[in-house]
Amino acid sequence: MQTSVSQNKLVSGFTDKANKALGISKQDALISKSYLAVAFIALLLGGLLGLLQGLNRAGLLELPAWLNYYQVLTAHGILLVVVLSAFFTIGYFYAGLSHTLGGLLPKVRKIAWIGFWTKIVGFVLVVIPILMNEASVMYTFYPPMKAHPMFYFGLALIVVGVWFLAAGAFINVANWRKNHKGEHLPILAFFATGVFVLLVGATAFVAVEVLFMIIPWSLGWVDTINVMVARTLFWAFGHTAVNIWYLTAVSAWYVVIPKVIGGTRFNDYLTRVVVIALVIMNITGGFHHQIIDPGISLPIKFMHVFMSLAIGFPSLMTAYAMFRVFERTGRRKGAKGALGWIKKLPWGDVRFLSPFIAMAAFAPAGAGGIVQSTNQLDQVVHNTMWIVGHFHLTLGMSVVMTFFGVSYWLVPYISNRVLTPKMNKLGVIQTIIWTIGMVIMAFSMHTAGLFGAPRRTSYTTYGDFSASLGWDPYMAAVGVGATLLLVAVIIQVYAVFNMMFFAPKGTTEFPIAEVEADEAKTPYMTERWGVWVVVMLIVIAMAYVLPLTDMIVNAPPGSPPFKTW
Amino acid sequence: MHLDEKIWLTLSFGMIMIFMFITGYQTFALEMGPPSNNELIDPQKVDETAPFDEPGIKQVGENEYEVVMTLQVFSFNPMDIEVPAGSTVHFILTSKDVVHGFEIAGTNVNAMVMPGHIQKITQKFDEPGKYLVLCNEYCGAGHQVMSTTITVK
Numbered sequence: 001m002q003t004s005v006s007q008n009k010l011v012s013g014f015t016d017k018a019n020k021a022l023g024i025s026k027q028d029a030l031i032s033k034s035y036l037a038v039a040f041i042a043l044l045l046g047g048l049l050g051l052l053q054g055l056n057r058a059g060l061l062e063l064p065a066w067l068n069y070y071q072v073l074t075a076h077g078i079l080l081v082v083v084l085s086a087f088f089t090i091g092y093f094y095a096g097l098s099h100t101l102g103g104l105l106p107k108v109r110k111i112a113w114i115g116f117w118t119k120i121v122g123f124v125l126v127v128i129p130i131l132m133n134e135a136s137v138m139y140t141f142y143p144p145m146k147a148h149p150m151f152y153f154g155l156a157l158i159v160v161g162v163w164f165l166a167a168g169a170f171i172n173v174a175n176w177r178k179n180h181k182g183e184h185l186p187i188l189a190f191f192a193t194g195v196f197v198l199l200v201g202a203t204a205f206v207a208v209e210v211l212f213m214i215i216p217w218s219l220g221w222v223d224t225i226n227v228m229v230a231r232t233l234f235w236a237f238g239h240t241a242v243n244i245w246y247l248t249a250v251s252a253w254y255v256v257i258p259k260v261i262g263g264t265r266f267n268d269y270l271t272r273v274v275v276i277a278l279v280i281m282n283i284t285g286g287f288h289h290q291i292i293d294p295g296i297s298l299p300i301k302f303m304h305v306f307m308s309l310a311i312g313f314p315s316l317m318t319a320y321a322m323f324r325v326f327e328r329t330g331r332r333k334g335a336k337g338a339l340g341w342i343k344k345l346p347w348g349d350v351r352f353l354s355p356f357i358a359m360a361a362f363a364p365a366g367a368g369g370i371v372q373s374t375n376q377l378d379q380v381v382h383n384t385m386w387i388v389g390h391f392h393l394t395l396g397m398s399v400v401m402t403f404f405g406v407s408y409w410l411v412p413y414i415s416n417r418v419l420t421p422k423m424n425k426l427g428v429i430q431t432i433i434w435t436i437g438m439v440i441m442a443f444s445m446h447t448a449g450l451f452g453a454p455r456r457t458s459y460t461t462y463g464d465f466s467a468s469l470g471w472d473p474y475m476a477a478v479g480v481g482a483t484l485l486l487v488a489v490i491i492q493v494y495a496v497f498n499m500m501f502f503a504p505k506g507t508t509e510f511p512i513a514e515v516e517a518d519e520a521k522t523p524y525m526t527e528r529w530g531v532w533v534v535v536m537l538i539v540i541a542m543a544y545v546l547p548l549t550d551m552i553v554n555a556p557p558g559s560p561p562f563k564t565w
Numbered sequence: 566m567h568l569d570e571k572i573w574l575t576l577s578f579g580m581i582m583i584f585m586f587i588t589g590y591q592t593f594a595l596e597m598g599p600p601s602n603n604e605l606i607d608p609q610k611v612d613e614t615a616p617f618d619e620p621g622i623k624q625v626g627e628n629e630y631e632v633v634m635t636l637q638v639f640s641f642n643p644m645d646i647e648v649p650a651g652s653t654v655h656f657i658l659t660s661k662d663v664v665h666g667f668e669i670a671g672t673n674v675n676a677m678v679m680p681g682h683i684q685k686i687t688q689k690f691d692e693p694g695k696y697l698v699l700c701n702e703y704c705g706a707g708h709q710v711m712s713t714t715i716t717v718k
Contacts, residue, residue, distance in 0.1 A: 068706070070703065070706065070708075136706075138703055142663070142664050142702075144662070144663055144664075144680060145663050145664075145704075145705070226681075227664065227679055227680055227681055228679060228681070228682070231664075231679075267566075270566070290677075291599050292599045292600050292601075292675055292676050292677050293601070293677045293679065294600065294601065294602050294603065294604075294676075294677065294678075294679060294682035294683065294684040295601075295602075295603055295605075295679070295682045296601055296603075297601060297603065298592055298593070298598045298599075298601050301592075301598070301599065301601060302588070302589055302592055302593075305585065305588050306585055309581045309584055309585065310581070312577075312581060313574075313577060313578065313581060316573070316574070316577035317574065317577075320570055320573045320574070324567075324570070370581075370584060374584055374587075374588045375588050375591070375592055375597075375598060375599045376588070376591055376592075376597055376598075376599065376673075378599065379599050379600075379673055379675045380673055380675065382666075382675050382677075382701075383666050383668070383675070383701035383702055384668075384701065451670070451671075452668065452670030452671055452697075452699075453670075454666070454668065454699055454700075454701035455701065456702075456703040456708070457701070457703070457708055457709045458708075458709045459709070460709035460710065462697055462699060462712045463712075465670070465697040465712075469670055469671065469697065554605070555605075555681075556605035556606060556607065556608065556680075556681030556682060557607040557608065557609065557610075557681065558608075558681070559608050559609075559680045559681060560609065562638075562662050562663050562705075564638045564662065564663055564704060564705025564706065564707075565705045565706040
């Protein structure tokens, strides 16, 4: 028994070293390459559709009947919020697991491929009815609007695909832990564990909604549906999903960026605490999407304001951590004075610049989030363009710009190629164009929203009300922002495929920062994922058991399906 | 943990608690909570169920009005309401089909209107003028035309 353990250790120690010396294995690289390729094709399509919407809302483009605004918007949301983010997250973390755990296990590779094709088939099933105008229901698909059943089967397959990927990640992590008893999981694998735990937790809710409520109803097996329960289950998933993409970006902030700027990473213990806190508290945040819904009592809503705001705390810890790392690194490079360290940061390096702007954007984005999860303030901006502006800051800047920055080393790493100075320069230009486009768009959306302009509404002046309410100039600016963004999208997609197939061959490092030399050892408690999952389930139960029971027991007669488009 | 981090985290925690306190005070002491009415209705029998069998506006007190309104694709019933300046208006709302939103642009009136649920929200109209009422939850192909007005004289 003992010898087998030490032998295992020996073998895995060897593969660890081989992995670091030779880079990622071809088979593992192919998995990540496939996921990233799909992610960036989705970005191209989603960006193109985004431009169509922007121009429509600016009043410059009337969309034809065979490709109407609501079809375009549904596809835009699914391509960018579901496909781009999920495929990038999986491609990135699977490369990270392969790198930090000494390669993927053969069976995990197999699972990753099954998951990949399950998701692709699911995605095709989702897209067909959207193109046929049989599923213009947005990515929130609130019943009693009913899309073609194929749309829901597609969604179910996407969820099943996610579960395969999560299972694969857990198997690889468990195997590593078995061979490294008493050791802390490498930090990037620790983030990956948190992300996949949350993915399973979040998709469980939407799976119940789709499998047990919507599919039987859409097939006509049952006549009516409980609209409120469906909506609540959706938001337990929907809000967590975007927070998972955010946690993925945060992993790069803590683990990768310090290395890129030539520093060490923030305190290991606190980093792990932030991950655990985000995992435990996240799923309960979804309820603040229902602050102005009927049928939920004020005390329950108030409890959920607290549960939503609580998620802000680990983010504020992160804000401190990032600037501490920047300052420490700058001072070590000889910076003087209070702010001299700013000059020592590598502003010309796209691998730093893009994620840095992403972090900076999270300051207004997070503040806006706190605003709109409180009762009365949400009532002012609920379902207005403000919300659209908010998630273009959080997703379109904080998350996606981090993903862009990561792509400039991750794609060369998995392709055994290098980032050339020329490509880096192109990346910097791309970052600047994207930033300007997103700032113009997000600012205009927030402002128009404060004046009452509704979201998810194709071009309309409401009989010239839009002019007197002051929306028009801001909606025109949204069109300008969308145009700049598409330019940046094209450059980014070109860069990714160039780095994947055409850039000069060579070895690129997977940048993972070390801890400070004199840092105290992290308590082993952080590694008890079983405990954290139980705590997460208790918090979810506190948040959801009461209101969901109430919605089921005191339900109104259900709603029949409607196709209103 | 460094001293400056402790200060930062204390401030962060304090800020969240202040937000909580103000939200709670406004919700429970000042009764400014978000619309959360808890009454049910059969969404397939709205037209036969009181008070929605007679949608419309009626005076219920001095400067006080009650508007019973149904929302359906892609209209409000009643449309184009008129009230005198200084009136307080209680809106009683439900949907006859899908999920709708009830927003009066330029005011804080904003509520989700779901089939099966009766939603209530109140607003005092001091400034004379024409207000835009719109649906702010995507409800179908004609969502962008779903609007009406309230004229305050």
